[in-house]
Amino acid sequence: MSNDMNQNKSSDDATPLAKLLFGWTEAKATPMLFLVGLILVAIGLFAADFVLAAKHMKHAYKPIKFSDMPMFYGLYGFFAFGFVVLCGWPLAKLLRKDENYYGDLEGLDADETSVDAGKEGK
Numbered sequence: 001m002s003n004d005m006n007q008n009k010s011s012d013d014a015t016p017l018a019k020l021l022f023g024w025t026e027a028k029a030t031p032m033l034f035l036v037g038l039i040l041v042a043i044g045l046f047a048a049d050f051v052l053a054a055k056h057m058k059h060a061y062k063p064i065k066f067s068d069m070p071m072f073y074g075l076y077g078f079f080a081f082g083f084v085v086l087c088g089w090p091l092a093k094l095l096r097k098d099e100n101y102y103g104d105l106e107g108l109d110a111d112e113t114s115v116d117a118g119k120e121g122k
Helices: 003-007 016-026 030-054 072-095 114-120
Strands: none
16 A cells, blocks of 8 residues: 555545544534533533632632632642743753764765764764
């Protein structure tokens, strides 16, 4: 089988079970429906947080007072996750190697390996 045939497979090649389970994902409206569903869930959880906060039904144990603020746990998690992701930039700069860390490989033949090149340089 050529590579072109593998890339041009249509959904007709899918098994009946795959069509049954995942066929709905081929619809053009699927991404928009997912976005609308996600927004509705977020709005519902936001409203529920205010309702539960008003009824004092949150947590029995509260070590800090400002955790009573509506959306505290969601915002705390969001900012903590953002902090961890942003810490990756300086860490990547610290750990990243130069492009030619292992030496210049332009003069090597295709069958030579970098290990052989390292032995020749000594």
